[in-house]
Amino acid sequence: MKENYNEILSENSIIPTKRMKLRKFTIEDADAVYEYGSDEETLKYLTWNGISDREAAKKVIIDFYSNDGVYALELNDTKQCIGCIDLRIDEDHEKASFGYVLNRSYWDHGYMTEALTAIFELSFRKLNLNRVEATHYIGNEGSGKVMKKCGMRKEGLAIQEFKIKGVFHDVVHYGVTKEQWSGFRIRN
Numbered sequence: 001m002k003e004n005y006n007e008i009l010s011e012n013s014i015i016p017t018k019r020m021k022l023r024k025f026t027i028e029d030a031d032a033v034y035e036y037g038s039d040e041e042t043l044k045y046l047t048w049n050g051i052s053d054r055e056a057a058k059k060v061i062i063d064f065y066s067n068d069g070v071y072a073l074e075l076n077d078t079k080q081c082i083g084c085i086d087l088r089i090d091e092d093h094e095k096a097s098f099g100y101v102l103n104r105s106y107w108d109h110g111y112m113t114e115a116l117t118a119i120f121e122l123s124f125r126k127l128n129l130n131r132v133e134a135t136h137y138i139g140n141e142g143s144g145k146v147m148k149k150c151g152m153r154k155e156g157l158a159i160q161e162f163k164i165k166g167v168f169h170d171v172v173h174y175g176v177t178k179e180q181w182s183g184f185r186i187r188n
């Protein structure tokens with residue numbers, strides 16, 4: 001049965017995890033968004049071209065980050081916003097995809113695995129979606145590792161699927177159904 005996705009998302013605008021709080025962005029996060037949105041290394045495998053000043057960061061927050069389903073990752077210890085994860089629901093097919101980005105100073109500490117795990121709890125337990133899917137470019141294997149650690153399965157490779165910033169990229173497709181994820185949760 002299809003749920004009222006908008007209602008459930010707005011009821012879940014704050015999601016606590018072990019070390020973080022997933023919450024809505026505010027304009028006060030502009031410096032944090034600027035920090036990761038202006039870092040070349042962070043942008044390398046994103047379709048997003050990034051931003052070159054704090055005003056642009058504010059515009060990103062107002063234009064793109066104010067929707068339900070877009071979460072700032074706030075560290076409990078420092079209250080710093082260290083990244084973003086956003087869930088994009090496709091109502092017709094009762095599925096969702098997502099995107100994520102983390103400030104480079106915080107890479108490789110398990111933060112995105114923790115955030116994505118919370119997003120799967122939301123997707124399957126609360127939104128009752130049937131499937132969650134995502135892609136990453138060849139070369140960005142760290143992203144694939146996060147997906148796999150959260151229970152997603154590699155489903156295929158599309159050769160030169162996207163032309164980004166002038167370069168054709170091979171794209172790895174990952175997905176997980178509610179049934180597969182439930183089994184994964186039991187095993188882990």
Ligand SMILES: CC(C)(COP(=O)(O)OP(=O)(O)OC[C@H]1O[C@@H](n2cnc3c(N)ncnc32)[C@H](O)[C@@H]1OP(=O)(O)O)[C@@H](O)C(=O)NCCC(=O)NCCS
Nearest residue numbers: 042045100101102107108109110111112113136142143145
């Ligand atoms: C991809 C990204 C979100 C990963 O976040 P993260 O918090 O560093 O990931 P985690 O710490 O949860 O890592 C999970 C696993 O992936 C591994 N990993 C993370 N980044 C890696 C990298 N660049 N290369 C190889 N492995 C990597 C970790 O070592 C960990 O493996 P382990 O459990 O065996 O130790 C982060 O690197 C990022 O923001 N990159 C830039 C934006 C981006 O590419 N977004 C994804 C677009 S598809």
